[in-house]
Amino acid sequence: MRLFALAAAVATLALPLQLWAADPFKVAFVYVGPIGDHGWSYQHDQGRLAVEKHFGDKVKTTYVESVKEGADAERVIRQLAQDGNKLIFTTSFGYMNPTIRVAKQFPNVVFMHATGYKRAKNVGTYIGKTYEGRYVAGVAAGLVTKSNKIGFIGAFPIPEVIRDINATFLGIKKVNPKAELKVVWVNSWFDPAKEADAANSLIDQGADVILQHTDSAAPMLIAEKRGVWAVGQSSDMSHFGPKAHLLSVVNNWGPLYIKTVQQVMDGTWKSEDYWGDLADKAIEIQGISDRLTPEQHKTIEDTIAGIESGSIKPFAGPLKDQSGKLRVPAGQSATEKQILSMDWYVDGMTAQLPK
Numbered sequence: 001m002r003l004f005a006l007a008a009a010v011a012t013l014a015l016p017l018q019l020w021a022a023d024p025f026k027v028a029f030v031y032v033g034p035i036g037d038h039g040w041s042y043q044h045d046q047g048r049l050a051v052e053k054h055f056g057d058k059v060k061t062t063y064v065e066s067v068k069e070g071a072d073a074e075r076v077i078r079q080l081a082q083d084g085n086k087l088i089f090t091t092s093f094g095y096m097n098p099t100i101r102v103a104k105q106f107p108n109v110v111f112m113h114a115t116g117y118k119r120a121k122n123v124g125t126y127i128g129k130t131y132e133g134r135y136v137a138g139v140a141a142g143l144v145t146k147s148n149k150i151g152f153i154g155a156f157p158i159p160e161v162i163r164d165i166n167a168t169f170l171g172i173k174k175v176n177p178k179a180e181l182k183v184v185w186v187n188s189w190f191d192p193a194k195e196a197d198a199a200n201s202l203i204d205q206g207a208d209v210i211l212q213h214t215d216s217a218a219p220m221l222i223a224e225k226r227g228v229w230a231v232g233q234s235s236d237m238s239h240f241g242p243k244a245h246l247l248s249v250v251n252n253w254g255p256l257y258i259k260t261v262q263q264v265m266d267g268t269w270k271s272e273d274y275w276g277d278l279a280d281k282a283i284e285i286q287g288i289s290d291r292l293t294p295e296q297h298k299t300i301e302d303t304i305a306g307i308e309s310g311s312i313k314p315f316a317g318p319l320k321d322q323s324g325k326l327r328v329p330a331g332q333s334a335t336e337k338q339i340l341s342m343d344w345y346v347d348g349m350t351a352q353l354p355k
Helices: 003-024 038-056 071-082 093-105 130-144 159-175 192-204 218-226 254-266 296-309 336-339
Strands: 027-031 058-066 087-088 110-114 123-127 149-152 182-187 211-215 229-234 245-251 273-276 285-286 326-328
Touching: 027 038, 027 071, 027 254, 038 058, 038 229, 038 245, 038 254, 058 071, 071 087, 071 093, 071 130, 087 093, 087 245, 087 254, 087 285, 093 110, 093 123, 130 159, 130 211, 130 229, 130 245, 130 296, 149 159, 149 192, 159 211, 159 336, 192 211, 192 254, 218 229, 245 336
Parallel strands: 027 058, 027 087, 087 110, 110 123, 123 273, 149 182, 149 211, 211 229, 229 245
Antiparallel strands: 245 285
16 A cells, blocks of 8 residues: 555656656747748748658747837747747847847847847857859849849848849849849838839839849739749749749758757757858759740759859959949958948949948
């Protein structure tokens, strides 16, 4: 009888420990747009879903979408930390300072901030080298344009977007020195109406290829309607414009998210700055149009292979800015620091940066 009572007591004491051990590891994601944007936030959420599929019930994920950059972001990030999430991904440039502030208050939580540059012991940064994909897109646009006018829709004039515009222009010039790149700024990451207006404006000015660093499929839909080419942003947008779709520059976040979750769970994670590229498949070129000629297709594929091997570097010198100042000498390539802080247009761009 005593043995039975002792065994029951031990079982009772062990039960909470067993339940605690079975609790899933909590991971949270903060998105600047809706997961239905079919662009940036959608693709981050595909990475979240890859985490769920990989870890099963060992991990529980949470996400908050359409969070404005600034005070709203700080409130949301803090609440997610208070809710017991041990790893929080904040996925927009404007979340940088809010992430750093909350991280100081929760030193036992790991934070990963996308596209920023501020780090701490418990804050890492990560970004995809989308400029590599934009260079490929520029080559493709330069090959197919008939008007020699190509349009680019930008969200905000920050280095992330400026370097993508520069890479696009350099890719265009590689194959078509006569072409020009026009830029329209919409001052929003996700605003389908503004993006549609920008696409129409660029087409009205003669652009027959539309690129974007904004998150909705509106530009692709406009391009399909008006019979011009377009390049998809962040995810494969070919289904929005079967005829218009030239290719898509796709962010593949799943492998990084899975790796980071495992490292934090194992206690091996360390703060660093991760740059994913074409070579490691963090950036992918998807849905290259079958309307291209075999020669055009080969040029695009050769460009991808050259970037992956390192024989093609989008920001190789000599590289000057619009004022004629030498930014990257011959025989060198822009450093990550230079690329990360790029706030100037390359020589030959006729557009002017907003002041």
